Amino acid sequence: MPINKKDNLPDYISKVKIKQRFKVIRNIFRLRSLQSVITLSFTALTILAMLFIGIAFYSTFSENAENNATASTQQIMEQATLNLEYYLNSMMEISDMIEDNMDEFASGNTDKLESMLSLTLEIRDDIVSVAIYSVSGDILLTVPDYEYDRNLIATEQNWFSQAAGNPFEHIFQPPHVQRLFADKRPWVVTLSKEIAINISEMPRSYISVVDMNFNVIEDVCSRVELGRRGYIYVVDKDGHIIYHPQQQLVYAGLKQENIDKALSSETGSYVEDYEGEKRSTVIKDISYAGWKMIGISYVDEIVQNRQKFNQLIFVIMLIGFAVIILASIFISYKISQPIKRLEFQMNRVERGDFNIEPLEAKGEDEVKQLTRAFNLMIAKIRQLMSQIIMEQEAKRKNELKALQAQINPHFLYNTLDSIIWMNENKNHEGVSNMVAALAKLFRISISRGSEIISISDEVEHVNSYLIIQKMRYKNKFEYTIDLPEKLRNYTTLKLILQPIVENSIYHGINKISDKGEIKISIESTENMLIFRVADNGYGIGIEQLKTILTSESISKHSSGVGLKNVNERIKLYYGSEYGIVIESEQEVGTTVFIKVPLVKG
Amino acid sequence: MKLSKTVIIFISILLLIYFVGCSAVNAPGPNEEYNIKVIVKRQTHDFWAVVQMGSEAAGKEFGVNVDYIGPATEEDIDGQIRMVEAAIEDKVDALVLAAIDYKLLVPVAEKAKAAGIPVIIIDSNIDSEKMDSFIGTDNVDAGRILGKAMIDVLGTKNNIAIVSFVKGAASSNEREAGVLSAISSYTEINVLDILYCNSNEEIAKQLTKDTVEKYPDIDAFVCLNAYATVGTARGIIDLGKEGEIDIIGFDSTPEEISYLEKDIIKLLVVQNPFSMGYLGVKYAIDAIKGIRIPENINTKVEIINKENMYLPENQKLVFPFID
Structure with a gap:
């Protein structure tokens, strides 16, 4: 029964109750x-x-x-x-x-x-x-x-x-x-x-x-x-x-x-x-x-x-009248009772309650058949529903996997190029730093297939990324990471910081001539963990800001792919109240807040 | 569901018609097995046997059970009282009683009334106002008829003796009074004596002989019940005075009838015991049903003489029995 939008909820409930009461009375006299x-x-x-x-x-x-x-x-x-x-x-x-x-x-x-x-x-x-x-x-x-x-x-x-x-x-x-x-x-x-x-x-x-x-x-x-x-x-x-x-x-x-x-x-x-x-x-x-x-x-x-x-x-x-009346009440009860039971069950189903016991098939053949068919139908519906749930679950997991896998391949071969280039310049220290950082990056991003990792690993991951990028961009930017000690052991969905930072570098800092600055800080509220990624980059236009997290039409290489990706993953995993909030001002910089639940590892 | 409402209304109307029809047919109900006890003065006697016939005729006509009893003799007052007591015990629906004694049957009869049993007194009344009805001969009237009939037969110049039955008994006194009132205006009718035979034929016979000896010029005896009449007739026959001294009698036993045919008895005043029995039961049924019944019903008497005794209308009265 659709809720009339004009009614507020208590009114609706009381109306339903009155209706039900009336129904009971009507059932007695119902002709x-x-x-x-x-x-x-x-x-x-x-x-x-x-x-x-x-x-x-x-x-x-x-x-x-x-x-x-x-x-x-x-x-x-x-x-x-x-x-x-x-x-x-x-x-x-x-x-x-x-x-x-x-x-x-x-x-x-x-x-x-x-x-x-x-x-x-x-x-x-x-x-x-x-x-x-x-x-x-x-x-x-x-x-x-x-x-x-x-x-x-x-x-x-x-x-x-x-x-x-x-x-x-x-x-x-x-x-x-x-x-x-x-x-x-x-x-x-x-x-x-x-x-x-x-x-x-x-x-x-x-x-x-x-x-x-x-x-x-x-x-x-x-x-x-x-x-x-x-x-x-x-x-x-x-x-x-x-x-x-x-x-x-x-x-x-x-x-x-x-x-x-x-x-x-x-x-x-x-x-x-x-x-x-x-x-x-x-x-x-x-x-x-x-x-x-x-x-x-x-x-x-x-x-x-x-x-x-x-x-x-x-x-x-x-005596005959009395017997007839009693008999007909009895017979009609006998006939109608299984149907009434069926009706009751159907009402429950109608209200969305599929968790009902199958009815015992009794009464006349027709009613038995009906009951069996009804039971069968409910079982089928239940089966279909759980199938749908399972399919949805699988689909979500697949999506997650797919989203996680979207680490920019350009990044990898650019990094490898940088390593080659540093090697040729006999910058062995640089090579080893970068390879170490890259190794750490991949180790954490694989993290034995687990989707949840500790905050410290996540921070380590983004840190490794920043090390690589900073070397590649020849100190075009500086960064700071502020992870309070008490939050180290909390957990988060993995690989949520790196795409944000990547976005800051490619679409923020890369577009300015000044030295870039990226500040990553992590704080907690009562039940929420908030990652804050702030940069002093180019900023995001107001029009783009409106659509950056929802638009489908953004190409893979345009700004916002990473943001949208992270936002969807968080929402898929934790629910709609979590996700990304972006504050940005052009020529000033962008701050991205990532909200995830506060979960102890 | 307009159809079923119409059907319900239709059925209700049918039922209503049916009920009304039933109650309309429910007119007078049957006398569902009423038990009526008839207690008379004596079980076996011509007079009481006719009372029995009358009561049984009513029992058959109205569809009730009539139980008829009486003591062996007319002196058995205690026996009759016991019978009434037993009837109260048995919770009969009504009682028809011919009282042997005017006073002594009063308490038990009133006890029956108090127990809610209607009591109809026949033939001989009792000294109580509480009874439902008295059905019997109006004794004063019967005495008067007897006196007048005597004058018609014997003329207005006579010496007579009255043979009554029990001194002080109500019916006795009333019949005497009736006779005396009938002859009171005839100065030449002398009542020589009033004799009491205590309803005993032998005493009556002896009294007759004594009286004839005492009053040789006596013309007639006026006898006030069957015992007195039969005893007097026997006395007259013993004396050989048939035809010289006349007898005016009461009731119609076969012996009295034979004396009437032989002219020893000039006339008899005959009561209607059949009517007493019949009406006793008939009104008892009415009393049970709560229908108002007359307090006093006079069953008429007939004057029977040698000439009219064989008339068809009198034969049943004089010869009540088929055998």
Whole structure:
């Protein structure tokens, strides 16, 4: 991230911090993050699917529940109706049996019918009694033959009066207390029938009475369960209750049944409001007796089932939602986490930190691949970087070597010329001095390949050079070297003084007619060693002074090559804060300051 | 991320609709397995068996568990108190009680109330204001009906004796008061004596014989419960005075019915024990649910005589049992 130049640094840092904090918060709510996108879309999709399935399931079920409830009520009642019809039919069979045998009975042979009926009653628990009356109400036969109740006037009883005059009809009476016999008061359903026969061409009528224990009907009806609270009741065609589980309540006026509506309705079902509750009413006809069976079931109970189902669905969905949300958070975390790790690493790299541990390749295949590729890339970058550093290092060393090697060859053969020349003049002392100086010069400049030498060697080196030059220039200049004793053992990059001095001689002193003067002094500050080379030579022009250390275009032999060379070497070796400073005034002289770090040998 | 926001809003709306839909369906709840204890005066007796039928009919109709018990005899006050204690121990949801004694059942009944159990008193009340409801015959009213019916049958010129059951008992006193108020304006009806049989048929029979001996010109006995009625009838039969001395009775045991058919008993005032049992349980459920219930419910009485006893609407009352 480039630093905006308008910002100062503390401002920038605080801005970055705020940004990072904001990023943390944003990460939590970030809707754009991979994790939240996966979580949300996954959750949304699944919940939607669940809701639609749940609602579809629910509506289908609740519709079915009501239909099933009605259907099962119908079925249960069908069974109960069949049972009742069976019993009513069996009563009719007995009645028919009496009718079939009536001729014989009327003609005086009563034993056969009586024994048949006795047998039937013995077999059939549900039949309480059978009786045959004459049409005038005289009792002719009862099975079993208990003592009659004298108080009973048969013709006044409904079962008698309704049968009399209707010879083709079976007359069923609603349940009542039968009092044929003294001290016996059973609850019965009575079937009575007039039997009309001709005896010796004379029409005669009888009334047959079959009593069935009401227990049987009660049993059949009370066993019917329509849900928890539902029940059935039975009415005859006039609306009299044959059976009702709460008959006493109905008689006592504590319970009302909408019998009229049930009677007027066709066989089938309808829903009615009853005391604030919805009841489903199912009506079925019972054959033979003209009765109707009415089934009552409470819609609430169906609803209750539905509610239970609702709650079940609701709980399942709730659990489902929780599971889905957790699962999608987990899954999205699983997917996005390696990517986030990668992102974190990349951020570090982005900030320039290549010294990171390679990431462990985990997660999905794609992410693994990505991680591996990233690791590989980082490793490659690191390798390339160290390669570059090494290459730079090598290049620098090469440059150094190259720069050091730039001792002017003219100097060597001029010196050798001077030696030859002195030899010819038999100046043997001069020859030996010069050769010694030249030897010293080369010994130090080679200095076993080391780039760093002691100050004393460096000074010795420049001294040797000056000796040679002074002899060659025939004392055209004088020089002084001031090396404080305490600085002798400090070190410096080698061969930095000689090029400066060379420059002074060739471009300074050589251009003046006066006697030249070169003063070399070495001093130290707290952490710096400063060589000072001052001459009283021609000086350097202001324009040249500006470019002397940087210009590339200076030819090898022009002034400043040595200066520039030394300056670059120092900077390459010690860093940019070191190097050469030049002060010069034309016609007055030049002073060159060489700064190197203060390093003890 | 506009899409996911829309999706979230959509889901929220769906959920909202769903919740609202659910709570709307949440109408009346079921009577989740309430346990209701019905403690009567006597385990096995025609009258109480009909109470049981009524309570069980209500139990089935409203979907609750009804447990019906009672002591072996109607004198076992301690036994009934123990039953109430046990019901409190069992933490029943409601108690339906026919108290043997007007005073002695008060502490235990109030203890049940204090334990948070609704108590519905049926048939015979107790001397406490704290009970949720009393369901039973209005005894003063029943006595008055009995008195008026007697006048209708026997006329306004009679010597009568009243056979009550327990001297000082609330129901006893109330029925007496009802009878007396009905005949109070008829100066030619003489109440010769008020007898107490302690709900014992043998004592009633003996009292009848003694009274007939003491007042030979007695026209009728007015009996205020089943024991008194049966005992008096037996006494009259023993004396051979059937048809001479009439009996006006209470309740409808099979023995009383047979006397009614034989004209020994002129009429019976019949209570409605089925309604007591049924309403007792019905209102107990309401009390559990915290629905306000009436403090006093009068289960009506019917006058049964030889002529109307076989009418379809009375048969169930007079002959409550199928067998």
